[in-house]
Amino acid sequence: MTTTAPAVSARGVGRRLGSTQALQDVSFDLPTGAVCGLLGRNGAGKTTLMAMVAGHDRPDAGEIAVHGERPFENPAAAGLVSMVRDNQRYPDDLHLAHLLRVGPLFHAGWDADLAAEVVDAFRLPSKPQLRKLSRGQSSAVAILVGLASRAPVTVLDEPTLGLDATSRQVFADLLVRDLAAAPRTVLLSTHLVDELEGLLDHVLVLDGGRLVRDAALEDLHGSASVVLGPADAVERATADVAVLASRRVGGFLERVVEEPGGSARAAGDPALQVRPAGLQELVAALGAGDDGDRATAARPGSLTEVSR
Ligand SMILES: Nc1ncnc2c1ncn2[C@@H]1O[C@H](COP(=O)(O)OP(=O)(O)OP(=O)(O)O)[C@@H](O)[C@H]1O
Structure with missing residues (x-):
């Protein structure tokens, strides 16, 4: 269920990375409670935008707010967003058990039962260090943190990258079920548009750093x-x-x-x-x-x- 107060607002957001204008004049309001697909070609600016929503980076033009708070270096926003980056680097000796122990320290709403269930559902191995997990297993860890943190805004950067077909279905089922139990806003990027379309309420499409679509999914159907x-x-x-x-x-x-x-x-x-x-x-x-x-x-x- 969505409400009219935006969970995420962007106004004229721009970000230059090296010689690339990764984002330019991006403005949108993401409805609270929506599952939003952030779509677009490689290099469109999706990760750059998500990093700013999560407060890992800040715009060099315009403003971004999460439930009214500026996400970057703002303690008031720290618990509002959860995001594990696609290229997340873990300390050499960090294991899954450590992650499960520190989760509640970083996320006030951490659900340990859900975390354990996600570990089982993806058959995540406890032995190797996190940095030694396979591509798909690393995606499963990002999903684990994203879901178990129960943050008001959950950002998932290509959550199904490297996941096998069974695990992709596990992800979709877990997300639908957990959002029913604890409604919140989700911003997820994907290139598997057809496969994940059924999860989405809202769609943002970036192209070359510019926002070229911002619409409820139902309004896009049949529009072209x-x-x-x-x-x-x-x-x-x-x-x-x-x-x-x-x-x-x-x-x-x-x-x-x-x-x-x-x-x-x-x-x-x-x-x-x-x-x-x-x-x-x-x-x-x-x-x-x-x-x-x-x-x-x-x-x-x-x-x-x-x-x-
Ligand atoms: N640290 C950086 N320095 C310079 N350019 C960068 C840096 N990070 C990203 N870029 C560039 O910014 C643009 C946007 O990158 P971004 O990672 O946001 O795209 P994306 O939409 O997430 O792509 P993909 O679908 O391939 O993951 C790309 O052209 C990328 O090459």
Whole structure:
């Protein structure tokens, strides 16, 4: 359940890292209680933004607030956010048992029973030092800390990175069940958009450091369409609508357009296929831009299908 008071607010946030403008003029209000997917291509700025929400870093332009508190170097915000970074480095001799013991010292809401359950569910081994865990096991540790800390805002940076299919399902089940038991706000980044879409209430999409979508998931559904067919017919049919991305194979063209029905002209042309764009397609289109009709390898069920 979400409420109108924002859990996270960003106003004109910018961050330069070396020669890269990692974030630029990012503004949004994340509803309290929402599970928000932070989506976008590699290098879009997701980790940079999450690090600032968690107070690991601060913006060099604009402001960010978590439940009204500035997260960076602010003791009042310390218990509000939990985040384990994707590239978290642990001390050489730190074991899982140590982590389970220190968890409550850092997180007032730490749930030791839940932590033990997460250890079992992911079959996390107790023996090796944390730094020796596999990629997937390290993701499971980040999920463990994220869930067991029960912080009002939980930030999960690619939580399913390296997890096998069973473990990804374990993660989804744990998250849904635990949010029902203890509602809170979750900001999670992922490239597995289709697989995790069912968890999301809200979506933020970054591209090149800029926020290109900020919407409730239900408002995104059906907001864009895919128009597919002979290139000249697709070009005619989409001449008057916003084109997010184009892919061309031979004489065929597939366009993702920002129109629910693909445009009135497309709907009336029997040579064209028109269907709603899925979230993954929409995110990919937002990251692709319409920089020319790029020739591309065809994938099943799309351009190859109509060219037969
Ligand atoms: N310490 C740094 N110094 C210089 N540039 C950096 C630094 N950290 C990140 N960047 C750059 O900032 C941009 C945003 O990086 P970020 O890690 O936030 O992207 P991301 O969306 O999380 O990517 P991915 O999906 O690949 O994890 C990238 O171009 C990255 O190369």
